Every structure is written in C-alpha cells, then in structure tokens.
Amino acid sequence: MQHFEIDLQVVFFPLHPDTPAEGLSLETLFAGRGFSVAAMHNQMAELMRIEGLPYGERTHTYNSRLAQELGKWADRDLGITAIHEALYRAYFVDGRNIADLDVLVDVAQSVGVTPDVTRDMLAERRVRGAVDADWERSRRAGITSVPTFVAAQQRIVGAQPYEALEALVRAAGAQARQGNVVVPPPERDTPT
DSSP states (O other), rough: TTBBOOOOOOOOSSTTTTTOOOOEEHHHTTTTOOOHHHHHHHHHHHHHHHHHHOOOHHHHHHHHHHHEEEHHHHIIHHHOOOHHOOOOHIIITTTOOOHHHHHHHHHHHHHOOOOOHHHHHHTTTHHHHHHHHHHHHHHTOOOOOSSEEEEETTEEESOOOOHHHHHHHHHHHBBOTOSSSSOOOOOOOOOO
C-alpha cells in the first residue's frame, strides 16, 4: 500500500492460542471440520502465485504468541517493519516453528537485530502487555480470523488480491501519494 497516504498498523490476534509449542499437524487441527488441507493449500498457493508472493507447503501450525511479541517489539520499539516479512517467510514459506526461541532469534537476526538482545527481550516478555492489548482490541472489534483488513470501519477478511485492498483504502478516503497519477498494482516478488 506504498502508493497511498495511509498509516498502516499491525494489530495482533490470538489465532489458535492453545496450540502447543511443538505445534500441531494441519490434519489434526482441521480434523472433523470437513476441510481438505490439500485443497486449502492449493487455493492459498494460487492466491499467492497471482500476487507474486512466495508460499511453501506447510504441514503444521505453531503457536504464534512469542512471534507476535517479537513482531510488536521490533516494529514498535526498533522501527524494523521488515520483521513482519521475515516472520511471514519463516512460517508460510519455510514452515519453521515460530514458537521456537532459536527460530525467532534467527528471524530477528535476519533483519539486523543482535541475537542476545532478542533472547533477552523474549525471556523478559517485555511487550507481553502490548500484545495482550492487541488481543483485547481484536476481540472488542469482533475480529475472528486473520488476516482482517480494517479501514474507516470497513473490513475485508482473508487473503485478498491487491485490488481488493486498494478498493478498501480508497473507499476509506485514502489519497494516492503525490506524483502517482495512476496507481497500478505493484510488481513484487516478496510481501510488502
């Protein structure tokens, strides 16, 4: 959304907060719900292909609480917004266990954060309260799934093409950045 004058804010949501640290297979997570894991993967992989985003074949889901704390801290306190892309890549492309401290330290290091600093922050749970506040904000707003994109009280849910997000921010009154006469969907190889 770099083509618009918007204030992008990531708010975390407790998706499957009871997932154990070692994770669950997707087959176990969706057992008895009438979902085909293979069909869901194929649908998501196609959406990502259309958008030019990398996507791997995940077999497990992992508890994202510590990853959320890392994301909140790196973005809010260090100004490193690239942490979100790095966490996305670790989880959705590489299928890594983002509940594992060593994985999180490695992800943070990939965006320039010293390993010892990351370990200390996560051990002390310095931003636990901020993520708790995000979870409460999400609950009050009636958010039930991720991703949910909200602009001026309008929302769209789920992985969406760029055009849908553009329409959402335009409907909310966002202005194109000065100098952008026409705002085409950007060519991209990685998430923005």
